[in-house]
Amino acid sequence: xxGVTQTPRYLIKTRGxxxxxxxxxxxxxxxxxxxxxxxxxxxxFLFEYFSETQRNKGNFPGRFSGRQFSNSRxxxxxxxxxxxxxxxxxxxxxxGTSGSEQYFGPGTRLTVT
Amino acid sequence: AxxxxxxxxxxxxxxxxxxxxxCNYSSSVSVYLFWYVQYPNQGLQxxxxxxxxxxxxxxxxxFEAEFNKxxxxxxxxxxxxxxxDTAEYFCAVSGAVGGxxxxxxxxxxxxxxxxxx
Numbered sequence: 001x002x003g004v005t006q007t008p009r010y011l012i013k014t015r016g017x018x019x020x021x022x023x024x025x026x027x028x029x030x031x032x033x034x035x036x037x038x039x040x041x042x043x044x045f046l047f048e049y050f051s052e053t054q055r056n057k058g059n060f061p062g063r064f065s066g067r068q069f070s071n072s073r074x075x076x077x078x079x080x081x082x083x084x085x086x087x088x089x090x091x092x093x094x095x096g097t098s099g100s101e102q103y104f105g106p107g108t109r110l111t112v113t
Numbered sequence: 114a115x116x117x118x119x120x121x122x123x124x125x126x127x128x129x130x131x132x133x134x135x136c137n138y139s140s141s142v143s144v145y146l147f148w149y150v151q152y153p154n155q156g157l158q159x160x161x162x163x164x165x166x167x168x169x170x171x172x173x174x175x176f177e178a179e180f181n182k183x184x185x186x187x188x189x190x191x192x193x194x195x196x197x198d199t200a201e202y203f204c205a206v207s208g209a210v211g212g213x214x215x216x217x218x219x220x221x222x223x224x225x226x227x228x229x230x
Contacts, residue, residue: 004156031216033216033217033218035218035220042220042221042222042223043203043205043218043220043223044220045217045218045219048216048217056216056217058217090156090157092157092218094216096216097216098145098207098216099145099162099164099207099216100216101147101159101162102159102216102218103159104149104156104157104158105156106155106156107155107156
């Protein structure tokens with residue numbers, strides 16, 4: 001069974017630009033969650049999508065958005081990038097039921113200059 | 114609101130020594146508890162989880178954790194560590210975020226385990 005894949009793995013952007021990150025979940029998983037990991041703030045929950053609907057949202061500004069497609073693949077978008085958006089963005093997929101294990105991808109390392 | 118506190122940011126130990134990584138959680142509802150490990154430049158891997166039932170949970174790589182409801186703790190232990198256990202360990206709780214049900218994970222700040230010979 002293929003794991004969670006994220007593309008691209010590394011990305012360098014300039015302040016003010018926008019970026020789109022992609023996540024392909026494990027086959028059969030309907031839930032995709034996104035997390036931001038930084039040295040200062042640690043791992044923070046961004047949002048969760050389940051069957052193409054945003055089911056849960058963390059405390060991030062509206063510049064961070066996402067969507068999920070009918071095949072459960074998900075994208076997240078960050079507009080008007082700021083230096084503080086530099087982070088490792090992790091995607092996790094799960095069956096979506098309470099307590100179900102989340103399987104993480106390798107992450108996308110975003111650097112904003 | 115839920116929160117997770119990992120009491121030690123760094124834990125240095127010698128190879129073959131026992132180790133305990135401490136985790137306390139705060140929640141007003143029933144929770145599911147997890148320990149994840151992250152090796153350098155990699156994503157997170159599940160070590161073990163507590164959903165219900167026996168309070169002693171065994172995971173991969175010889176790790177185990179004990180759920181203590183009265184002390185709201187979920188400490189991770191290993192009786193004998195190896196050099197290869199050097200990594201960052203995260204305790205997490207799953208449950209409602211912002212009042213909405215779901216599978217979102219709330220993580221602690223992490224504990225860096227450094228095993229030396």
